[in-house]
Amino acid sequence: AQSVAQPEDQVNVAEGNPLTVKCTYSVSGNPYLFWYVQYPNRGLQFLLKYITGDNLVKGSYGFEAEFNKSQTSFHLKKPSALVSDSALYFCAVRDREGSNDYKLSFGAGTTVTVRA
Amino acid sequence: GAGVSQSPSNKVTEKGKDVELRCDPISGHTALYWYRQSLGQGLEFLIYFQGNSAPDKSGLPSDRFSAERTGGSVSTLTIQRTQQEDSAVYLCASSLGLAGLSYEQYFGPGTRLTVT
Numbered sequence: 001a002q003s004v005a006q007p008e009d010q011v012n013v014a015e016g017n018p019l020t021v022k023c024t025y026s027v028s029g030n031p032y033l034f035w036y037v038q039y040p041n042r043g044l045q046f047l048l049k050y051i052t053g054d055n056l057v058k059g060s061y062g063f064e065a066e067f068n069k070s071q072t073s074f075h076l077k078k079p080s081a082l083v084s085d086s087a088l089y090f091c092a093v094r095d096r097e098g099s100n101d102y103k104l105s106f107g108a109g110t111t112v113t114v115r116a
Numbered sequence: 117g118a119g120v121s122q123s124p125s126n127k128v129t130e131k132g133k134d135v136e137l138r139c140d141p142i143s144g145h146t147a148l149y150w151y152r153q154s155l156g157q158g159l160e161f162l163i164y165f166q167g168n169s170a171p172d173k174s175g176l177p178s179d180r181f182s183a184e185r186t187g188g189s190v191s192t193l194t195i196q197r198t199q200q201e202d203s204a205v206y207l208c209a210s211s212l213g214l215a216g217l218s219y220e221q222y223f224g225p226g227t228r229l230t231v232t
Contacts, residue, residue, distance in 0.1 A: 034220060043120070043207060043223040090159065102147065102213075103172065104221060106159035 002027045002095045006107035019081040021110045023074045023091030032094040033074040037087045081114045120224035128230045137193040137227045141210030154204035198231045
């Protein structure tokens, strides 16, 4: 079985401050990990992924995420948030092994609000 | 096309009617996925296609739901005898990959279904 937890429903930060959106996962094998962002009335947009190798992955729009195997976490970060980063963020996991390795399991989502 | 397209963007239907939702994946993507996004349930996996076959239909909520894919391209999700609990945003995604590879999924804008 695979699952994702996003412990915060909402994150509020001031523009220019660092932004962190938390994600922890559970898989029986090794994970593929993804972050997606959803703007109002739009589909999900891919931000970045962890497959293997360097634990720090960089993605679109200045976002990065750090894979921590011991803590089973994949937190999304941005050093300096913009008002335009306000959106709904989803973490997703896919088990690298097993019969369901094509299916994404999503967290419940975290609403990020960046105030000017 | 440039991205995944879905039609209609919005659908309002009366309880008991049948509806068809269409997804046109990115050209060359062999895998296609349907998800449902609703307030109470978050993002749920419904069904996955590799080519024209659907190896895993376990996510379909009831036998009123069915999906097909023809020519390895367009897919249709059909909901028969719609119920109010079917109201949700139905998202389609496609990816390059076969099972076991790390290809990210690219999402369409979704179809918002409202059952009155």
